[in-house]
Amino acid sequence: MAKTVAERSDIVPVLAEIFREYGFEGASLAIIGERTGLGKGSLYHFFPGGKEEMATAVLAEIDAWFEANIYRVLREGADPRAAIEAMCRGVNGYFHSGRRVCLVGAFALDNVRDRFGNRISAYFSDWQASLAAALVKSGCSAVDAEDLAEESLAGIQGALVLARARGDASVFERAMIRIERRLLA
Template identity: 35%
Template sequence: MRPQKIQDGELLAALSDVFRNKGYEGASLKELSEATGLQKASLYHRFPNGKKEMAEAVLNEMDQWVTQNIFKTLEQEGITPTIKLKNSLDQISKLYNGGKDNCIFRALSMQEGFDLFHDVITKGFAGWLKSFKSLGLSMGQSDQLAEKNAIQTLIDIQGSLMLSKAMQDTIIFKNTLKQIEERYS
């Protein structure tokens, strides 16, 4: 068997970039092929169910990364809530390339993508809310305040990503992460 031209991690990163920037409907097989450096036939060999399977693989990879690097950090025992927050905000910045990259959930929740990936997106956002609520509770916030802050945190992250992209100014995203840190101080 011939060696693969592109490793799985690189492949999923390239596919993710296309989906983040074009959404599900806008991502053509030609663009996915060009981004990965693979011919369409090779993409179908790796993903027999086509573009939907590619998007599912990207979502699965993203879920694993976020769970490992953000959720587990926010829920980790034995470190102070302040350190948990700082470490997770650093990872959030890394996930979104300092505010330059779109959220994959937003990109895949338009039109047909929403119907196809609704359950995964809903589960993903629920994970974000659960983890930030856990942080708030570990800081002594009431259940109601911890939930309120978790919701506002997710709104702030998502909104600042959209605004940063629209205004072509990542300072908006970076300042939002600072404001989130202040919210939990």
């Protein structure tokens, strides 16, 4: 197999950032080509399915990152409180303290939701389930854990919306502090 000048795995993060900035429909092949430095030929060589396959790859990578860095720690970490703290730190870093948008959330509000419905739904389900698991380990009842996890996820997503709407990332940082405090209470 020929050595790839540009690996598929190198392109996916660039695609992710493009989709975050322009949305699925707004990310034209012209923009994608420009930002990745790849012509249509190369793009369709790596992603024969076109934009849809690109977005699927991006969502898969996001899913893998959260699974490895957030969900697994929450589910399997020895110290649940430490895992929750790590989640808050990790999430804050991932969203660049509120300056970066959640692609999954943006897709959920967009009309592409139907196309990627399963992945979008799974992203939040997995997150909520693993967070609730950590909360149960730290002494919560199962019902309270589910409820608190759901509230926290909504708080995060909403804070990202608000931060972006007002052009003020500090909204997100304040939200994360509130959420962490409540999760550890």
